[in-house]
Amino acid sequence: MDFSTRRLALIGLFAMAFSAPAWAQDVQVMDSAPKAQAVIGEPSSSFFVRFDRPIDHIHSNLSIWRGGQLVERLQPRLQTEPNVLFARAPTLAPGEYQLRWIVRTMEGVKVIQGDIPFTVKSPP
Template sequence: MITRRHSLFCGAPAVLFGFIRPGHAQELRVLESAPQANAVIDGRSSAFYVRFSRPVDHQDSRLAIKRDGRIIEVLHPRLESAPEVLFARAPTLAPGRYSLHWLVGGSPQADGEIPFTVGSGS
């Protein structure tokens, strides 16, 4: 009985640490976004989000709107969003081509861009 209990407790940390090791961390992938890649949106749209394949650190993550490779608006992700979602609001954008740049902090860091266009609204 003692041997069985001892083997259960000795094996438990190995299993737990196996899930925590960085080499076994789930790769971060974008599952969904608004706007979607290459979408044409109405200029009145102000909600931007990126849903990932695992939880992200909201405090160490950033969203920004870029135009012609330059950041034109830094967005502040809402801390009360779902654990795997970065969500922010932006002011009305003029017609043109943009990208939503995301940076997920923590270890390891990851970033990417989602291109989109704001239509003329006509």
């Protein structure tokens, strides 16, 4: 086997080892603030979603929804960990909300989205 053939064979093995099956899986949420079904009793303006792999921050977004209506489109900070979407929002009025996330994988192959329901309760 000459050098060119060996090089092509090695490139092929490398490509198979890191091929689409690992990339084709959906991105998984590992943590969030607020957590799903959380009841928030104190004002909070920090929102984040941590994923199991790096995501494309530039083409991903966070938003807060209430009763099917957009409340606030959040601007994710670019200076965060590669697998975290983090943003700040104004203090929310009491009620039931959803933190909606839409992310693109770093490979740019897939766009995945989800919602994290939470409640803001009235102060005592």
